[in-house]
Amino acid sequence: MPWDNIIFWIIFAGVVVCIAIASVIIWRSNHRELGAPPEAPEIRPAVAETLPAVVEPEVGLEVPEAAGTRMARLRRRLAGSNNALARGLADLLARDRIDPDTWDDFEATLISSDLGVGPTTELVESLRSRLAIDGVAEPARARAVLREELLRLVDPTMDRSLALKGTGGLPAVVLMVGVNGTGKTTTCGKLARVLVAEHKSVLLGAADTFRAAAAEQLATWGARVGVETVRGPEGADPASIAHEAVTRGMRDGVDVVLVDTAGRLHTKTGLMDELGKVKRVIEKKAPVSEVLLVLDATTGQNGLVQARIFRDVVDVSGIVLTKLDGSAKGGIVVQVQRELGVPVKLIGLGEGVDDLAPFDAAQFVDGLLGE
Amino acid sequence: MFDTLQDRLAATFKSLRGKTRLTEADIDATAREIRIALLEADVNLAVVKDFIAAIRERARQVELSQALNPAQQIIKIVDEELVAILGGDTRTIRFAKNPPTVIMLAGLQGSGKTTLAGKLARWLKSEGHSPLLVAADLQRPNAVNQLQIVGERAGAHVFAPEPGNGVGDPIQVARDSIVEARRKLYDVVIVDTAGRLGIDQELMQQAADIKAAVSPDEVLFVVDAMIGQDAVNTALAFQEGVGFDGVVLTKLDGDARGGAALSIARVIGRSIMFASNGEALTDFDVFHPDRMASRILGMGDVLTLIEQAEKTFDAEQSRKAAEKLMAGGRGNQFGLDDFLAQMQQMRKLGPMSKIFGMLPGMGQFKDQINAIDEKEIDRIEAIIYSMTPAERADVSVLNGSRRARIAKGAGVTVTDVNNLVNRFVEARKMMQSMAGSIPGMPGGGGARQQKQQVKKKRKQGNPARVAAREQTRSKPAVAPGAAFGLPADDVDVQSAMKDFQLPPELQNMFKNQGNSPFGR
Known part of the structure; x- marks a missing residue:
């Protein structure tokens, strides 16, 4: 089997790059040693000032809101009024004639919702041709066409249900992954509430052993609805905690085990390997039924890169789009969905404990259009 | 992933050799490419438009030099403009004449405020200050705990009179913290506030109240480098609601191009003071406008x-x-x-x-x-x-x-x-x-020299493409960092990278490489 010549050369080049970089480092550090005074004095260990024991406020178990009633409430929130696209669209439709400038503006509003250059161009093109064929353009008609085109991009036919049936008496295992600060722990907590409202028994696994107080945060969420949390010491191996959680889930016969993982940037190879390990270890016990990637609606074009790498490592089965209650509309998911074929399954709409809803394509498009 | 601007422009200018000035059509093509490159880096559209207009103006006046290829010339212009905007007036923390200096952190949820508070505390300590961290995020479950742990790691004291998780009044906590700092002679107070959305009137008012209560010397807006087009809306909302003096860009260790930095610097006119690029408390740096410019353009970043x-x-x-x-x-x-x-x-x-x-x-x-x-x-x-x-x-x-x-x-x-x-x-x-x-x-x-060898x-x-590459090899001798007070060695490396030219004997070697026995 002949080796690909180029690959060897690239690898060798990489090695040489490494050597060169190391030389630069040494050279730089020599420079520094000559000039700069020694590094800052070492930090004296100090004891964090603690308050008199934190009294957890006495609350009885809360009853989460049922899935039906929350929809109405959340729809209102999704259709926020300060929406660039909606305004741009209104502008567009108010004009008598659609000139190139108008198209430019229109393209601009789509780009402002993080839809990305590619899908935007495509959308504008197809809208243009459709309007040209139909002859224009009473506003209502143009709007309907746009809605249709957008909906086609978002693709309402995808299967967006969560796979929460364990096979063969095993609990269903849901793994929550994503970069730092997108709201994984919060989503775990909210999802646990939804499941409790559906009368399922749930166990939480706090496999985020890195961030300070992440396990406590999850446990607080769990305690509010009487869900137990499996946790380990800070800095423990997340895979072992995930394993422990699933084992416990099997023993107690729960329906769903939700495993929260630490936020990690997709560029950190070591951390991504760790995540792969968490999944592999869980699979020794029970199949992972859902891997949910949590994406923040404010995320720009980088969201696509994130999704791609997470998919490669843990085979993401669904996306949770959080923080949709802000001014950002999360247009990047359209691209993610299209390129990776991973559907958006849930949306997070606020800090309220029950602000998690299933994703609905039509509703999302209406949100984009400000209807 | 994306084509870099350099490649795009190189393609645009393929037929341009021998001209002395860019034609209007060339400039249009250039503008289009720059526009796409910037939009893909999440720079706000309005900012892109302004920016392109400025580039057009300069591109029209440029005399095409025979020594440099047009793509490189344009990129040089773009790079300079970017650095000029990003670099605005770079400065660090202003310390109050009468301690304590109060620094308040504000931003969206999950932008990294609490972690940043720890990094800031550690940095201030290493500079010889004695910082006090204040837990005014009483919203998110266990945010107070998190700050305490972060504080412990940073070796800084944490003022946390309220348990958090929705209990307690952050404004009162902030106010008390100043008294505490005076009493115990801390000279810097870092107030960590809860994450909030720009459109949440109530919470923005709360942030404004905290600000009024502690009258901070610096309000830092903490923003995630991954943020998309919404960066400007959010920044404007915070500017109106709270008002901030500086920006901190976090999560720069990812591969987001960070166009938000440009948008915010341009629209709000506040300088970016710090960059945070990792999870360890030491991963914290002052902001380098020239590196950010290369990053936004998707050009390689050797220093990083x-x-x-x-x-x-x-x-x-x-x-x-x-x-x-x-x-x-x-x-x-x-x-x-x-x-x-x-x-x-x-x-x-x-x-x-x-x-x-x-x-x-x-x-x-x-x-x-x-x-x-x-x-x-x-x-x-x-x-x-x-x-x-x-x-x-x-x-x-x-x-x-x-x-x-x-x-x-x-x-x-x-x-x-x-x-x-x-x-x-x-x-x-x-x-x-x-x-x-x-x-x-x-x-x-x-x-x-070794570095050059690597290239x-x-x-x-x-090997097949080496010959073609040699022709485009002559790079302009620019050191964009030089004008901006970079440490000398950085400039050195950078200019070394840019000045690079192949010695002739090596060029021959690469040409031969194509026919060498192992080049099958």
């Missing part, structure tokens, strides 16, 4: 690569390997064991595609680079691991039976082993002949 390497590399080991490699001639000291060690160091930096992506001018090889299968490295590793230490150190002892044994051990064919060994020997020979042609090669002092070496990756 070097800094990353600084954290993960065993530099001493690499230096020894370099010395062996360059020792030249009869020695052949650089063995497969050194090769293996360096290969493993390289993998610590991340996937190959990422490493090469950070080097400038690698756009042409994008496809090949993306096609690299990391498993190939595993195979090479396996083969080397199947050798005895003596065999690794000196490949010339490898006879037929040894090779057969190695192939068996690594689970490959003898041909694979032969290929690896032959190529390795060839590559080593080539490096050594190059070392001979450049004086002062080995060791740390010759870093510049040449890399080109061998694709």
Whole structure:
């Protein structure tokens, strides 16, 4: 089997790059040693000032809101009024004639919702041709066409249900992954509430052993609805905690085990390997039924890169789009969905404990259009 | 992933040689490419429009010099404009005349305020201040705990009179913290507030009230480098609702291009003061406008690569390997064991595609680079691991039976082993002949030259295209950092990177490379 010549050369080049970089480092550090005074004095260990024991406020178990009633409430929130696209669209439709400038503006509003250059161009093109064929353009008609085109991009036919049936008496295992600060722990907590409202028994696994107080945060969420949390010491191996959680889930016969993982940037190879390990270890016990990637609606074009790498490592089965209650509309998911074929399954709409809803394509498009 | 602006422009300007001035059509094409590049980097659209207008104006006046190619000239202009906007007036924290200096952190949820508070505290401590962290995020479950732990790691005291989780009044906490700081003689107070959305009137009012209660010397807006087009809306909302004096860009260790930095700097006119690029408390730096500019344009960022390497590399080991490699001639000291060690160091930096992506001018090889299968490295590793230490150190002892044994051990064919060994020997020979042609090669002092060597070496990756590449090789001698008070050594490395020109004998070598016996 002949080796690909180029690959060897690239690898060798990489090695040489490494050597060169190391030389630069040494050279730089020599420079520094000559000039700069020694590094800052070492930090004296100090004891964090603690308050008199934190009294957890006495609350009885809360009853989460049922899935039906929350929809109405959340729809209102999704259709926020300060929406660039909606305004741009209104502008567009108010004009008598659609000139190139108008198209430019229109393209601009789509780009402002993080839809990305590619899908935007495509959308504008197809809208243009459709309007040209139909002859224009009473506003209502143009709007309907746009809605249709957008909906086609978002693709309402995808299967967006969560796979929460364990096979063969095993609990269903849901793994929550994503970069730092997108709201994984919060989503775990909210999802646990939804499941409790559906009368399922749930166990939480706090496999985020890195961030300070992440396990406590999850446990607080769990305690509010009487869900137990499996946790380990800070800095423990997340895979072992995930394993422990699933084992416990099997023993107690729960329906769903939700495993929260630490936020990690997709560029950190070591951390991504760790995540792969968490999944592999869980699979020794029970199949992972859902891997949910949590994406923040404010995320720009980088969201696509994130999704791609997470998919490669843990085979993401669904996306949770959080923080949709802000001014950002999360247009990047359209691209993610299209390129990776991973559907958006849930949306997070606020800090309220029950602000998690299933994703609905039509509703999302209406949100984009400000209807 | 994306084409870099350099590649796009190079394609646009293919037919432009020999002109002395850009035509209107050329400028239009340029503007379009720059627009797409900036939008893909998440720069706000309105900002892009303004920016393009400025570039057009300058591009019209530019005299095309015969020495530089037009793409490079335009990029130079774009780069300068970007640095000018990003660099605005760079400054650090203003300390109050009468301590305590109060710093307040505000931003969206999940932008990294609490972590930043710890980093800031650690940095201030190392500068000889005594910071007090204030837990005014009483919203998110266990945010107070998190700050306490972060504070402990940073070696700073934390003022947390309220348990949080929705209990307590953050305004009162903030107010009390000042009294506490005065009483216990802390000279800097860092107020960590809850994350909030720009459109949440109630919480914005609360933030404004906290601000009124503590009258901070600096309000820092903490924003995630990954944020998209919404950056401007959010920043404006915070500017109106709370008002901020500086911006901190977090999560720069990811690969987001960070166009938000440009949008915010342009629209709000507040300078970006700090950049936070990692999860450890020490991963905190002042902001470098020139690096950010390259990053937004998707041009390689060698300095970032070097800094990353600084954290993960065993530099001493690499230096020894370099010395062996360059020792030249009869020695052949650089063995497969050194090769293996360096290969493993390289993998610590991340996937190959990422490493090469950070080097400038690698756009042409994008496809090949993306096609690299990391498993190939595993195979090479396996083969080397199947050798005895003596065999690794000196490949010339490898006879037929040894090779057969190695192939068996690594689970490959003898041909694979032969290929690896032959190529390795060839590559080593080539490096050594190059070392001979450049004086002062080995060791740390010759870093510049070595760096240049790397670039040449890399080109061998694709012998077929080398000739074409040579023609576009002459790079403009610019050191964009020089005007902005960068430390001298940084400028040095940068200009070394940009000044680089191939010595003629090497150019020949690469041309020959195409016909060399192993270039099948």
